Amino acid sequence: MKKKFSFLLVLLLALSTFLAACGGGEDSSEEDSGDSGDKQEKKEQVLNLTESAEIPSMDTVLATDAVSFNVMNNVFEGLYRLGENDEPVLGMAAEEPEISEDGKTYTFKLRDAEWSNGDPVTAHDFVYAWQKALNPDTAAEYAYIMYDLKNAAKINAGELPVEELGVKAIDDKTLEVQLETTVPYFKGLLTFGTFMPQNQKFVEAQGDQYGLEADTLIYNGPFTLSEWKHEQSFQLSKNDSYWDAETVQLKEINFNIVKDVATGVNLYETGKVDLAGLNAEFVDKFKDDEDFMTNAETSVYFLRLNQKNELFANVNARKAIDAAYDKQGLVDVLLNNGSMPAYYLVPKDFVTGPDGTEYRETAGEFGGYDPEKAAEYWAKAKEELGKDTFEIELLNYDSESSKKIGEFLKEELETNLEGLSVSISQQPFKQKLDLETKGNYDMSYAGWGPDYPDPMTFIDMFVTGGSHNQMDYSNEEFDKLVQDAKSTLLSDEQARWDALVEAERILLEEDQAISPMFQQGKSFLQQEYVKDLYRHSFGADFSYKWTHIE
Structure with missing residues (x-):
């Protein structure tokens, strides 16, 4: 991701704000931003960023790129999500799973959580999404990442029906997952976007429009995609129906699509964005600035x-x-x-x-x-x-x-x-x-x-x-x-x-x-009032669940 790294990772140079997304700048979060370029005391829980590209896909089973996975990581949630220091922490799973003696069967109990339309998140949502990803008719490029699941490879090759996949809803809140063999990194794998759930009723009601606009999606993560102006900007807003909404402090995250580094730096200097990626020219200019940071990447x-x-x-x-x-x-x-x-x-x-x-x-x-x-x-x-x-x-x-x-x-x-x-x-x-x-x-x-x-x-x-x-x-x-x-x-x-x-x-x-x-590697400017923006070495690039303005 990722970022798959792009993952893939990914896949663009992070010379606007590190392959992160960005959105509209109309809601200024400065107390008095003006045009002077002076640093202002920022008080509202609003984060303004840039992104270097349009979101290619918001369908978790079809996405393949770092931009998409970064957004999905913050508006959806799987059984686990990545927390601080890349540690998987419980997401839709209410507790650590029961694991069979041979290490091949995991039984998860799901917490009481809702989609943004009020529907409960159930074990059936995971079964549906995972079967959809492996159905050869879906042609999901990332289907192979699920091949550790029992019968997944054969299903994806068209040799078995999707119902033979080693994932079963025992009841609405109990999910059983069977593996082909033991997987030492399985918990980390489950944080990846392809393993996120989908609400079958909603997806099928949208038909071929699912995931193409902000209003043809529903969300179970810390934020919702509240606005999406294609090729221009997009905005995340706090999801009040998220099970852990009390932890989420940011009210909005605005992303503007900016492909030119100089433009991003200018937005930063005038207080319009809170982070800005740098290229060689600007590294030399800002390397002694107190906001200058570097980050090793994978x-x-x-x-x-x-x-x-x-x-x-x-x-x-x-x-x-x-x-x-x-x-x-x-x-x-x-x-x-x-x-x-x-x-x-x-x-x-x-x-x-x-x-x-x-x-x-x-x-x-x-x-x-x-x-x-x-x-x-x-x-x-x-x-x-x-x-x-x-x-x-x-x-x-x-x-x-x-x-x-x-x-x-x-x-x-x-x-x-x-x-x-x-x-x-x-x-x-x-x-x-x-x-x-x-x-x-x-x-x-x-x-x-x-x-x-x-x-x-x-x-x-x-x-x-x-x-x-x-x-x-x-x-x-x-x-x-x-x-x-x-x-x-x-x-x-x-x-x-x-x-x-x-x-x-x-x-x-x-x-x-x-x-x-x-x-x-990435060199960038970041305002000192931006706290707990977690950067990940695998999977999605960023988590904003814990980020706040101090």
């Missing part, structure tokens, strides 16, 4: 190399691309925000292995900037393909920072790979995601944030036919390692860890399926 950005393209079907061409641009220069000059060059897929400082060693210390790094080696790979590729010139298109985001990165890549690749011509197609976020899903691109600047705390959240994206593969990559040995790590090796932690390390090595060192670019 999102990794990379180039997808679509093997449907004749050029990228060649491994030497892929290796040439990876070696032909300066990743250190990219983060030092263009980003300058705490990001670091990535010679890997699974990020640094994310998870540790069974022996307590950080994953990257065990797995090492791959590749590096080497124009001479890039030229050697390129010569081999041209010989093998029987051509001297190639034209490719880079699919890119439409933000200001992404444009600069695209221009940097074009110059580096055309300079170091003779005969290569790169054009750039900048697309709005939602359209870019759609083109990637359909495989209609040559090379794409993409990113991924973790959905749960395990290396698998990055590695299994690239299994053959995987919904997030999106580039026609396939390696039988890689697939087997991933499958074993999800099944037979779960009882042997070290062997499972070793399998994941080897799978990543095959992906990057052997096959160069993608070209990692950088691990994201």
